[in-house]
Amino acid sequence: MALDRSTLTLAVDVMGGDNGPQAVIDGCRLALDDGLQSKLVLVGQESAIAEARSRTSLPDDRVSVIHAEGVVAMDDKPAKALRRAKDSSMWAAIDQVKEGAANGIVSCGNTGALMAIARMRLKMIEGVDRPAASALWPSMSGKAVVLDVGANVDVTADQLVQFAIMGEAFFRAMTEKEKPRVGLLNIGEEDLKGNALIKHAAKVLREADPEMDFIGFVEGNDISSGEVDVVVTDGFTGNIALKTAEGTARLLGGWVKEALTANLMSKMGAALMMPSLKKLKDRMDPASVNGAPLLGLNGLVVKSHGGSEPEGIASALELAEELAAHPFLDQIKETIADVADRAVELPTDDEETASAAAAE
């Protein structure tokens, strides 16, 4: 089912992000060293790319360069980017995917601009309102998909349902698990105000897609517990959860380091288990989970953290290659279309409930 990765091409927006082109070029190097098989199209200011490559070499038979003069600033509003960024690296990189010259694009740049430009150039999959930023979260069962993690701060119940459908199709395509378990992120207490929207989404989801293994509400600790495969939430909550998990991983990483260097015996013990510890360190590094696929677009777009270091960028490239090798776009399109075909007219009182929930 998976494509031969050496036939794939990834477009890389070299100019995006807080750490500049060097970090991106270094990230490409790391990814290639790690075994990345795709070709890379580096998009950005030729001179900046050349300068970065003079410090970190990239093989000419694996990379090509497309010059783009403009750069979308990290604080540009999306509307401004749409009007003024036609000559930018972000736009040109996205167009590589639009034209079929690349299987996907990776950018560390301004998220709002990336979403807006991608939406305009690649269009949405029919039936999906807005792209959702998703995160692949390590869990006790391997990985869980969490969406939305920051692209959609305010959502409707219908959008949560779309996220669920896309996340489930995405997970199915990536793992070939037949029935991914889907949950809506909530807090434990049952009858509190504020989750009327989530309750309504649960109801709509059950009716819209009875085939889905929708397990109901899950809590924050369930994301990594291995008991759920797809976790659906609004972008504000998802982003807070994601950043909190990262901060926790860093804190605990520091504690592990302290334990390993606490005294002479600890250091001796650590020396004996170097390979295990190296593997643990990489595992606990938030950079290793960097890379958020934007689901719902008619093309593969992976957003890397703005502050990404080369290790994080390499992770995003490897993720993009993995996604490009699997037919997740088709899975999402098919599933959304199937669900639409099966759509049941909701009775009027539910529509009233939806309006009441949205107004709350």
Added chain:
Amino acid sequence: MALDRSTLTLAVDVMGGDNGPQAVIDGCRLALDDGLQSKLVLVGQESAIAEARSRTSLPDDRVSVIHAEGVVAMDDKPAKALRRAKDSSMWAAIDQVKEGAANGIVSCGNTGALMAIARMRLKMIEGVDRPAASALWPSMSGKAVVLDVGANVDVTADQLVQFAIMGEAFFRAMTEKEKPRVGLLNIGEEDLKGNALIKHAAKVLREADPEMDFIGFVEGNDISSGEVDVVVTDGFTGNIALKTAEGTARLLGGWVKEALTANLMSKMGAALMMPSLKKLKDRMDPASVNGAPLLGLNGLVVKSHGGSEPEGIASALELAEELAAHPFLDQIKETIADVADRAVELPTDDEETASAAAAE
């Protein structure tokens, strides 16, 4: 400034929680073994307490028992609990504090009922609308206070401001740090809809308490970064963040264990550093941070996770003792009163902004 802990008394609601009286009695034992100096008043069904004590002994010179027949069920709605729980262990334990017979109360029981009963019996500190559940979060600078973590799902800007004031006074009382840094939890992107409330709260906070070291917006990873001391958010977001951090800690704890047992060399290395690892294990165990003080009540109430095991309950008791030894109630009362005295009349256009934000 801190009271002699051996002069303190803690009331313990033995009947609350998912794991029954035995877990609570075992938690008391662990806390005493750990060095708890307070006297304990065990409140609940005498026979159940006696049975649990027959398995786990508690010294008669450190504990006393108050019989209460009723038990608040974990799924009772708060209103029902208020009407029908007068004979419950939760009510009687709270009344120990009300009557001054105990310096604080610890309960694993139904959070909503605990808040409702505590509010009715202990009353609120003047100037505070609703109690806030706070969490003491380990961070790179020691600890950070996060509130609200689940008691208030929907909040107004004014309530967020009250949380900030209480959290800051609480932190100041517990650490004697003169100017705790206070932040409002938000996501990185600036001009997204959905944080109008938070922006308004930031504005009101700066005007209401210019003395406070309010550092502005912080993200999820900042909670444990050591760059902030008090993090303010609504109860939904706070609870998701808290549970996500717990789940992450469990996941990473599993990875550490895997690394230490991966092969013979790893196990040998682990054997050399047993004391360090024991300390690390306790540090990473979410049970060690169990215990949420409910701030804003006119008395010390510590909520323990409903599913608390004895280790978690012991943590909650130790936390309650620590809090009872410090004058945090007085600090909160004084600071709230000072801020009220300094209150500036907000001009009409701000009130309009507030209405617009609330309606959004």
